[in-house]
Amino acid sequence: MKQTVDFLAECEALSAVLDPLDGDDLARPTQFKGWRIEDVIVHLYFWNLQADHSIFRPDEFSKTIADILPDIQQRGMRPVENERITLRGAALVEEWRDHYLDFCARLDGIDPKMRVKWAGPDMSVRSSITARQMETWAHGHEVFDCLGQSRMDTDRIENIVILGVNTFGWSHMVQGFDVPDQRPYLKLTAPSGQIWEYGDVDMENAVIGSAVSFAQVVTQTRNVADTDLQMxxxxAQRWMETAQCFAGGKEPPPNQGARYVQQG
Structure with missing residues (x-):
């Protein structure tokens, strides 16, 4: 399944920048809600485990979700995840890495269309793994930004772009807006230089720019004003100002200038 290959590659790209870091580096705060780098890995590892269990241990997954969702609503995500994933430092990174390698290996041969449960609506295995790639790419931004590194994106970002396109309606509903009848025309330039187009050509209702910028906006890793997107x-303007491709409650995008590659 292509999505498994792309998820694995996304994990490996993040792993490569984590490899040289020591415990002090992993405790550095990022620009995302004050999360430390190791908080990001706790979050990714915890939900990778849940995606794994939803496919291979569905009863265990259902029990865990029933236990944690009320707790998350009451106390927030960080304390709940931190209690479930207690490793820190290099040991945490190693266990996260060992798990995604094993998980991806076990996905070989799984029917991509098989339905699995999630914290929200059920989804296909393909959609579940796309969501894991999206989460890894999006939260990886916090790490790259914190370390002052610009990531080298590839066309595997197309999975995240398609997720952003497909959640046009969700982006409006979660914000409390009526869903427009017509989704804007998208003309995006992929990292390879290829042009990706979505929807009927309509230059009066359009989003044009780089695929990376579009993915940054729908994952809320950048404010649209800090990207090259033209609406x-x-x-199109309201969608890009409030887009949210991930599940959960309504989340505001970062303020203009709040997320960037740090220097020094």
Whole structure:
């Protein structure tokens, strides 16, 4: 399954920048809600485990979700995840890495269309693994930014772009807006230089720019004003100002200038 290959590659790209870090480095705060780098890995590892269990141990997954969701609503995500994943430092990174390698190996031969449970609506295995790639890429931004490194994106980002396109309606519903009848036309330039187009050509209701910028906006790792995206029409403008491709409650995008590659 292509999505497994892409998820694995996304994990490996993040792992490569984590390899040289010591415990002090992993405790550095990022620009995302004050999370430390190791908080990011705790989060990714915990939900990778849940995705794994939803496919291979569905009863265990259902029990865990029933236990934690009320707790998360009451206390927030960080304390709950931290209690479930207690490793820190290099040992945490190693266990996260060992798990995603094993998980991806076990996904070989799984029917991509098989339905699995999640904290929200059920989804296909393909969608579940795409979501894991998206989460790894999006939260990886915090790490790259914190370390002052610009990531080298590839066309595997297309999975995240498609997720962003497919959640046009969700982005409006979670913000409390009516869903427009017509999704804007998208013309995006992939990292390879290829042009990706979505929807009917309509230059009066359009989003044009780089695929990386679009993915950054729908994952809320950048404010649209900090990207190269150009919007025409009210629908396109509002979508890019409030886009949210991930599940959960309504989340505001970062303020303009709040997320960037740190220097020094």
């Amino acid at each position: 025409t029409g009210d629908v």
